[in-house]
Amino acid sequence: MPRSPSRDLSDRYIGRRGYFRNPDSLRRGKYALSAVAFLAVVGYAAIDVAQPQRVAYGHTHGPLANPHAAFDHNCDACHVPQGTADLFSPRLFNARARWHDLTCEKCHAGAGHHASVTDDAKQFHNRCSNCHHDHNGRLHSLVRIADTHCTQCHTDLAKHHSAELSKSGKPYQNKITSFVSDHPEFRSLDLAAKPRTLTFSHAVHMNPGQAYAPGGKEAMTLGRIKQLAGDAAAERYRKPGQGDDALVVLECASCHKLDPGIGTTEHEKLKAALDALSEPTRSLLPARPEGAYFLPINYEASCRSCHPLGAPAGSSAGKVVPGFDVPHRKQPADLLGDLKAGYLKGMIATNNPLVAVPAEPGGKIDAPPAAGGRTLAAETERLAQAAQRQLFSGDGCAKCHKTTGTDAGLRVSPIPDRTVWLRHAKFNHAAHRGATCATCHPGTAGAAISPVDAAKPEPVQIEGMQSCRACHSPQHTNVTLPDGTRASGGGVRHTCTDCHRYHHGDQPLQGRGGESWFPKEPRGLADWLKGK
């Protein structure tokens, strides 16, 4: 019987039929490598369970921003851990929503959203991380967010906002897609709701000597200021080499102080002038070195040197009753008491005969003793009434202030707080100090003006949106400057958050030190570091 060829092949394995049970190097290699890989991962997982902070870097989407750096390896500090029960919840398939379960309110006071937003929008805004994205590196800003976060509502605001709930009472522009293309003009420039109640002419005050025209007769000199307000006031406005007969030449910074800060030359000069007038300088000039906004203009600091408020001297019982300074910011009814007290004091000081008349007895049986037919009370009342009429006449308070009512009902109209004109945006004057004031504030230079026009309230001297877009627009964008010329955009940043802030947006001067920014329960250092 011939031998099968297969027999030769099978004979090779005589004695080793179980060869397949002994793996070759490839097989051994793949199992050995698999075991190493498995053990490595198990070791990593063990560390993850025992000391999660040590391997938390493996789970994070990136380093946290600097303010949150302490929580880099501590997910629990911000994220709400999910329990086993959550595995059986429909929320399992909405991990994004679970991921948004954050505890930002532990450290951040959550000033909410606009009062006028719809319920859906409110729900969106309740999730801080919908707009503030962390895990993007140490230097990533949590507040400089992409425009898309804003435009997702503002491209069709009516869907997310109930106009009737708006506190401003004005409809907002429904569609805003970018600052450059369709951002509306500043709402603050519309004074219809709150008209100006102060008469002030920049043209007059910027003319040399504060005349209606350059070279006008009514010029104010340094000597006149010295006479009205003293040496310190004159020195404040004196320029090197000027004598007392020199005309006072004001600059923007003569009145508009960009938060000079205590210790600066400007501050010391202003303080000396106010101290000479016994004014509470420290309360008027709180230290605000940030320089974003100008200090509020007030009478004592900026007007009084040239426009002192004084009760005129009077005459009573053949004697002169001297005049005296009267306080500012008082309504007529309140000022009347001060005037009476001032004149009474003057009459006593000048030994007015009426002072010597004994006071009338308590009863009213006898007629009061007469001295020329007048009593001390009647005289002070007369003098005070006359002074009040003069003070609130066209050359007194009413020179600047609007008044309402007459006689006993006379009141000075309050001046709206316009320290910050663009209340829904932030603007830093110090950052723009390289530009002249007139770049953004036209019509504030000296010019010839008639007394009639000077006595009218000025329009808002803030240039419109175009002046901003000249710089704050993408490079090579065609922009129209306020004077109508065309230019190429400056390429300076122009995102929504460069000007707007969402939280506390209605309180422009309230910074991080404001009460509403504080968390409900501040933490101790140890707890804070642990993110508890």
Place this chain on the structure above:
Amino acid sequence: MLVGKNRSVRGRIGAIVFASIGVTLAGVLFAAAGNAVGLWTWPPQPSGPLGVACGVIGGLIVFFEMLILPRKWYRGKRLGRTRLWMQAHVWAGLICLPVILVHAGFGFGGPLTTVTLVLFLLVTFSGIWGLVMQQWLPQKMLEEIPGESIAAQLDRLGGSLADEAVRSVTALITVRPEEEAAEPVVSGSLAAELVAFRDAHLVPYLQEGARSKSPLAMPAEAEQRFARLREAVPPAARPTLDRLQELAELRRRWDKQGQLHFWLHNWLLLHLPLSVAMSALMVLHAVRAMKFW
């Protein structure tokens, strides 16, 4: 596993590449179409409903893929047909690629997910590479390596060949007692040269193959050396030399078989360990994600 039966190697490889790209594109287009009709956003978010659903599906597929390991360990239990298992393994693996890409939102995420995704991609591509090798190399071995043997036993079989070579040469240079001849077939200096050739080149080559660095590994060199010996020895010894040359050629074919076998299976050195690591990291990722997301 061969993809199809009647196609050429090129056709089978083309089918694999086409299926890989096609399945991936189909998955991505499906996700894009969902975005177009407003079912979800684009790119898909890993933590969105679609992303999580894909993550769960992908995890289940990976779990199924790993079942092929116990299936191999317990092949004697006959848990389904091997071909069926491999088909399911391959197709599920291909489908898993777009599923996981959608789950990842076409990004890598944090360090853990990055490592997991990179491992997943390496596992997938090594699997596709292995599948391609399996369409090509077995047929090449069938065509080019007659006398193919079990790759794992080649070194042991080489030892058998070496034993045979030693016996053959010894028979030429010695006289066995049962034989009547007074002289061996090869003697003197020629016998010494034959023994030296056997011990220095032939036996090491038969035992270790190309690793022995023997000149016999090169066909031309081997042919030259055997031809010179064949001319030198008496005619009676030439059949033995022919057999020795045949053994060397067989060993050379086994060397080539070893090389092809290595390329046929070396992807598993990557595929299996990385699969194990990826699966374990996937579980860790899922647990952490469930806890904090």
